[in-house]
Amino acid sequence: MARQPRLNLPDVPQHVIQRGNNREVCFFEEQDYKVYLSKLEEYSQKLKVSVHAYVLMTNHVHLLMTPKTSDGVSRLMQSLGRYYVRYINHKYERTGTLWEGRYKSTLIDSEQYLLTVSRYIELNPVRAEMVAQPGEYPWSSFRRNGLGVAISLITPHEVYERLAKTDKTRQKRYLALFEKTLSEYTLEEIRQSVNRAWVLGSSKFKQQIEKKTGRQAEPRQRGGDRKSESFKRKNQML
Template sequence: MARLARLCIPGHPHLVQQRGHNGQPVFLDEADTQGFLRLLADGAKASGVAVHAYGLAADEVHLLATPAAADSLSRLMQALGRQHGQAFNRRHARSGSLWDGRFRAVPIDGKQHLLAAMRYVESAAPDLLASSAAHHLGQAVDHAVSDHPLYWALGNTPFDREMKYRAWFEQGTSSAEADRFRRAVTQGWPLGERAFIDDLSQLTSRRLAARPRGRPPKAPL
């Protein structure tokens, strides 16, 4: 069966995930993570991707990002994969592929899931080495991050936004919510209500939901 094409809809936020080959680490030290974040900041600008949140675990990368064009995410992730892979292999005297195949990405309904997706990405793994949480909590300025308008809508001042996001962030991601996001990005089906899916169907010819299991019903005689 042919592999379903990756779905990338310009102007909509996407959950993005990329893992290390066979679960191997893609970050071994602070130099690795900081080098990747510099590449992310530069690559996002060059490829037309607004990165709203990120979380880096030892063996995987999570992003919440909005592409400006249909190929923007692919351009960003291919550049990151190549450049970080080369730097990692050079620093740690290794060779071969660093990443586990192609990255995964899925559009989400920002109006419904944006803030929850930010929280998920910034706490997607218990052993995160780096995330954009400090930026949204007012603890640092992160040049890799482009704040989404829905984050800005939390308050009229940076202090208001940071305090409201802190209260939201500290509630934590429930296991059900984490499973919903994890399943969406793994399966590749858009995450949102029926109206959102219907809107997306006007923008792409790709199938947007799994086919029902079993044989189709027979047509009446």
């Protein structure tokens, strides 16, 4: 199935994934992670994109961000990607691309899915069996969102802030969310939405996005599906 064009709307969170070319390593040593995060913060401030969650894996990155403008995320990813490729190629005396084509992204229904996607992102190192607990991984926003470590890059989303009135209680309640395992259905739902650029949210949210953009927010049922309207109409005529 052909990949859908990206959806970009101001003030709507996006889950973004960018992978190394052929799934190869894109972070080689500690300084590389630090450079990427430093430039991510610089461009996020310059382009008015709030970063709520992130994880830098060895061969890909996950970001949860909300732009103030419709092209904020795309401009950030373009600027960040180009800078980091130049940095890596110069440092390691290599040539060619580092990233696997275009980054992937999807719009997120903040009320329904923002905290779920944040957990999904921060649990990546645990699922990859790199660490036993998310707080053990140094290149993740979990240290800020769950443990209260100061990370200037992170701007808490209002959904996160509504967890409690104080930072300590907020972090405690956020940590409590990690006590429940993300179901296989939820994991697949998140993966499919970002890989295929389908909107991740409630039916109402998807309808709102379709109205604003004029583009499908989710795959339509096939004509032969017994639940589809076209199938019903066809069989009523027989």
